[in-house]
Amino acid sequence: MAKELLKGNVAFAEAAIRAGCEAYFGYPITPQTEALEHMAARMPELGRVFLQAESEVAAINMVYGAACAGVRVMSSSSSPGVSLMMEGLSYIAGSEVPVVLVDIMRGGPGLGNIAPSQGDYNQIVKGGGHGDYRPIVLAPATVQELIDLTVEAFNLAEKYRTIVVILADGSLGQMMEPAELPPMKPVRTFEQRPDWALTGAAGRDPNVISSIYIDPNEEEVFNLKLVEKQKAIEAQEVRYKSLLMDDAEIGVVAFGTAGRIAQSSIRQARDEGIRVGLFRPISLYPFPFRELREAAEKAKRILVVEMNGGQMVEDVRLALEGTVPVDFYGRMGGVVPLPDEVLEQIRQVHHSLVEPA
Amino acid sequence: MTDTEGMVESLIYAKPRSLTPIGTHYCPGCTHGIAHRLIAEVIDEMGVREKTIGVAPVGCAVFAYQYFNMDLAEAAHGRAPAMATGLKRVSPDRIVFTYQGDGDLASIGAAEILHAAGRGENITVIFINNAIYGMTGGQMAPTTLPGQRTTSTPVGRDIEMHGFPLKMCEILSQLDGAAYIVRRSLHDPANIRKAKKAIRQAFEVQSQGLGFSMVELLSSCPTNWGVGPGDALKWIEDHMVPVYPLGDYKLHPAIRNGKKS
Numbered sequence: 363m364a365k366e367l368l369k370g371n372v373a374f375a376e377a378a379i380r381a382g383c384e385a386y387f388g389y390p391i392t393p394q395t396e397a398l399e400h401m402a403a404r405m406p407e408l409g410r411v412f413l414q415a416e417s418e419v420a421a422i423n424m425v426y427g428a429a430c431a432g433v434r435v436m437s438s439s440s441s442p443g444v445s446l447m448m449e450g451l452s453y454i455a456g457s458e459v460p461v462v463l464v465d466i467m468r469g470g471p472g473l474g475n476i477a478p479s480q481g482d483y484n485q486i487v488k489g490g491g492h493g494d495y496r497p498i499v500l501a502p503a504t505v506q507e508l509i510d511l512t513v514e515a516f517n518l519a520e521k522y523r524t525i526v527v528i529l530a531d532g533s534l535g536q537m538m539e540p541a542e543l544p545p546m547k548p549v550r551t552f553e554q555r556p557d558w559a560l561t562g563a564a565g566r567d568p569n570v571i572s573s574i575y576i577d578p579n580e581e582e583v584f585n586l587k588l589v590e591k592q593k594a595i596e597a598q599e600v601r602y603k604s605l606l607m608d609d610a611e612i613g614v615v616a617f618g619t620a621g622r623i624a625q626s627s628i629r630q631a632r633d634e635g636i637r638v639g640l641f642r643p644i645s646l647y648p649f650p651f652r653e654l655r656e657a658a659e660k661a662k663r664i665l666v667v668e669m670n671g672g673q674m675v676e677d678v679r680l681a682l683e684g685t686v687p688v689d690f691y692g693r694m695g696g697v698v699p700l701p702d703e704v705l706e707q708i709r710q711v712h713h714s715l716v717e718p719a
Numbered sequence: 720m721t722d723t724e725g726m727v728e729s730l731i732y733a734k735p736r737s738l739t740p741i742g743t744h745y746c747p748g749c750t751h752g753i754a755h756r757l758i759a760e761v762i763d764e765m766g767v768r769e770k771t772i773g774v775a776p777v778g779c780a781v782f783a784y785q786y787f788n789m790d791l792a793e794a795a796h797g798r799a800p801a802m803a804t805g806l807k808r809v810s811p812d813r814i815v816f817t818y819q820g821d822g823d824l825a826s827i828g829a830a831e832i833l834h835a836a837g838r839g840e841n842i843t844v845i846f847i848n849n850a851i852y853g854m855t856g857g858q859m860a861p862t863t864l865p866g867q868r869t870t871s872t873p874v875g876r877d878i879e880m881h882g883f884p885l886k887m888c889e890i891l892s893q894l895d896g897a898a899y900i901v902r903r904s905l906h907d908p909a910n911i912r913k914a915k916k917a918i919r920q921a922f923e924v925q926s927q928g929l930g931f932s933m934v935e936l937l938s939s940c941p942t943n944w945g946v947g948p949g950d951a952l953k954w955i956e957d958h959m960v961p962v963y964p965l966g967d968y969k970l971h972p973a974i975r976n977g978k979k980s
Contacts, residue, residue, distance in 0.1 A: 385809050411808045415801065416834035423798040423831070427774070427805025430792045435805070453795045552810070560790040560806065562813055564769035570784045572775075572793035 365540040370505050371396035373541055374438070374464055374528065377512040379404055382547045383462075384433040385411035387424035391443040392476040393532035394466035398438065410549065418443040422450030422463075429459035430571045432559025433550070434516050438464035440532070441482050442473065444490075451525055452491025455588070456573025460519035463497075464512070464528040466535035469696025477696025478532035478619060483673035486527050487646045494585050496592055497525035498599060499646040503622040506541040508534060511644070513544050518599065520556075522591055529646060531669065533619050533698060592648075601644035604657050606632065610639030612711050613661040613686075615654065615678050617643050619698065620667045627704035636712045646674065651681040663711050664688045667704055669697075735759035737768045739788045748941040748948025750905040751779060754847055755786055757915045758818070761922055762789070771814040772806055774799040778820040779853040797828020800835035803842045814925060816843040822852045825861040825885045832891070839896030839930035843921045846887060849938040850959060857943030861885045864962055869943070884962065888935050892968035898930030900969035904937040906955040910965070920974065929971045937963055 368376075375397040378386070386401040398414065405412035411428070415421035421437050428435040439447065444465045454461050467482045469475040487499050498518050502508040508530055515526040555561055560569055575581035603621075606628060607613055616624040621642035631638045641657050643650050658664055664686050666675040675690045682688060691707045693699045734740065737759035745751045762768050768789050775783040777796035784791035794802045799817035807815040824832050824846050835842065851869055852858040858871040862884045866875040876884075892900040899921050903914035914936055921932035937959045939951035946954060 385805070387805065413804070413808060416830055419798070420801040420804075420831055420834065423795060423801035424805035424808070426794075426798075427792065427802035427807075428809045429805070430802070431772075431806050431809045433809045435809070449795055450798070457793075560772045560792055561810065562770040562772060563788075563790050568788060569790050570793070571791075572784055574781065574793055 363542050365542045367538050368541045369538045371535040372400045373505050374508050374512045375400040377509040380544045380546045381513040381516045382434045382549050383436050384549045385428040385435040387413050387415050387421045388437050389415050389418045389421050391440045393535050394438050394440045418446035422447040426454050429461050430560045432555035436462040440466045440468045441470050448491040453573050455495035457571050458523040460523050461525050462515045462519050467531040475696045479696050480669040486529050496647050497527045499527045499529050501529045501617040501646050505539045531619050596648040600648050600650045602650040603642045605640040607639035607657045610637050611662045612638040613658050613664045615641045616667040620669050624667050624704050626701035630705050631708045649677045654681040658686050665711050666690045668692045735763045737762040737788050741785050746942040750938040753905050757918050761919045767814050774803045774817040776819040776823040778823050783818050797823050800831040804840050807842050818845045821848045821860045821862040825887050836891045836897045836931045837894045843925045844933040846935040847938045849940040851940050851943045853940050888968040896931050897969045898971035899924040899932035901967045902935040902965050906952040
C-alpha cells in the first residue's frame with residue numbers, strides 16, 4: 363500500500379480495523395475523539411460493532427464482554443477516561459481476555475488540559491487498577507509506528523491473553539504525517555472464535571470467565587500463572603530503538619514523542635561534537651532493562667527526557683543500578699519540550715563531564 | 720405392601736438441566752434459589768441453554784456462575800449490563816441475560832442499567848430486590864424502605880438523611896428502549912408461578928428482538944432482615960409490595976395483544 367497523509371487518531375483506528383478488530387466501544391474525549399469518530403463511520407459500513415458508551419466505565423466493560431465472546435475488540439481514550447477504565451482493566455487482567463486499549467495522553471492531574479503529556483506512564487505501565495497485573499505497553503513515536511504497533515497489539519493480546527496498551531500522547535494523536543496502512547485482514551467467523559470464549563455451551567461443558575478466586579490459595583495460583591506469563595513476555599517482547607549509542611558518552615533515554623524530539627536534539631549535539639546517543643524504549647512493559655544497561659555500558663551520563671515529572675526515569679535507574687549517573691529533564695502539564703531545550707540539557711550534561719563541578 | 724402393578728411412572732421433580740448439581744451457598748429462606756430455578760426452568764423449556772450466556776453480578780449471587788449450567792461471565796459490581804451489551808453486540812443470535820441485586824443494579828450500576836434500557840439493548844435482566852445489601856452483611860440498599868433498619872441505618876432509613884428508595888421498574892419503564900418491564904414477587908407459590916411466566920416472557924421478548932427486558936423479583940433476606948424464613952416471606956407481602964407494587968410497567972405492543980403473562 364502507498365503512503366498517505368494520515369492523522370494519528372484516524373491512523374490507529376483504521377489500522378485496528380485492518381487488523382480484524384470486530385468491535386469498538388468508546389466515549390468521546392479530547393485529544394483522541396477522531397478515533398471514535400472514524401470507528402463510528404467505518405465499523406457499521408463493514409458490518410462490525412461500534413457503540414458509543416455512556417461512560418468510559420461502561421465502555422471498558424462492554425469491551426470486557428465482547429472480549430469474553432472471543433472477538434478482537436478495543437477501546438481508546440485519553441488520560442482522565444483511562445483513569446475511569448482502571449476498574450475494568452483490572453477485571454480484564456484477572457480474567458485473561460485479550461483487549462487492546464489506546465491511551466492518547468493529555469495533561470493532568472485532574473481535568474488538566476488537552477495538550478500532549480506522558481503523565482500516564484505510572485498508571486499504565488505499573489498496572490493502574492487493583493491487584494497484581496501488568497499490561498503490555500507499547501509507545502510509538504511516529505504515526506507509522508502507531509499503525510504498526512496497533513496491529514501488533516492485537517496479535518500480542520491474543521498470544522498472551524492479556525491487555526495491550528498503546529501509550530501515545532496528544533501530539534501523536536493529532537499530528538498528520540505520511541504513513542502506510544496495512545492490508546485488510548478478514549475478521550474471524552463465529553466458528554473460529556477461541557475455545558475458551560463464551561459462545562454458548564453447545565456440545566461442550568460451560569465456559570466461565572471470572573476474576574474471582576475466593577480461596578486465597580487459588581488466587582495465589584492464578585497470580586503465579588500471571589507471573590509466569592509476565593516472564594515469557596519479558597523474555598520475548600522487549601522492543602526499543604537505539605541510535606548512535608555505540609560511542610556515546612551521553613545517552614539520552616526517552617519514549618514516544620519525547621524520544622522523537624530528543625532524536626533531533628542529539629543530531630544537533632553530534633554536529634557540535636558531543637558524543638551523544640538515543641535509547642528509545644518502545645515496550646514500556648516489558649521495559650528493556652538489560653538492553654538499556656548494555657547500551658549504556660560506555661556512557662558516562664544518562665539523560666532521561668519525559669513529558670512528565672519523572673516517571674520512566676525510575677525504571678531507567680532500576681535498569682542501570684547505579685552504574686551510570688542519571689539526569690532528568692521533564693516538561694509537564696501538557697508542555698512539549700523543544701529540541702533546542704533538550705539540546706541545552708545535553709550541552710549542560712556534556713559540560714559537567716568536561717569540567718566536573 | 721402396595722401393589723405397584725399397572726402404575727404409570729411419571730417424573731414430577733428434577734433439577735433443571737440449566738442448573739449444575741452444586742448446592743448453593745444461599746442462606747435458609749433466601750429466595751435466590753427460587754429465582755435461579757425459575758430462570759433455569761425457562762431456559763430449559765425454551766431449549767436455549769446451549770446458546771445462552773449469563774452475566775453474574777457482585778453481591779450474594781456472585782457465585783451464580785457455579786450454579787447455572789451454561790456459559791457465564793462474572794462482571795464487576797454494577798457493570799453487568801455493560802458487559803452483557805458487549806457480549807450481545809458481537810453475538811446477536813445468543814441469549815444474554817444478567818442477574819443482578821438491588822445494590823448492583825440500582826446503586827453502583829445505575830448508569831449502566833439506565834443506558835442499557837435506554838438503548839433498547841436486547842438483553843434480559845433479572846433484578847433481585849430484597850431491599851438490603853446481603854453479601855456485605857445487611858447495609859442500606861438503594862431500595863431499602865423508609866424506616867427499615869439496616870446496619871448502616873441502625874435506627875431505620877431516615878428519608879431526611881438518606882432520601883427515598885429507587886423504584887427501578889417505574890424509572891426504566893419511562894424509556895423508549897424498554898420493551899418489557901415488570902415486577903413480580905417470590906413470597907408465595909401463586910406469585911412464584913407468575914414470576915416464572917414473566918421470566919419466560921422476558922426471554923421471549925429478547926428472542927424476538929423487541930428490546931430491553933427486565934423482571935424485578937421482590938425477594939427475601941431473612942438473615943439480614945433478622946427474621947425467620949416464613950416471616951421474611953410475610954414481610955415481603957406486608958412491607959415491600961405496598962412500596963413496590965406488583966404489575967406490568969412496560970409491555971411492548973407486540974406482546975400487549977395476546978398477552979401471555
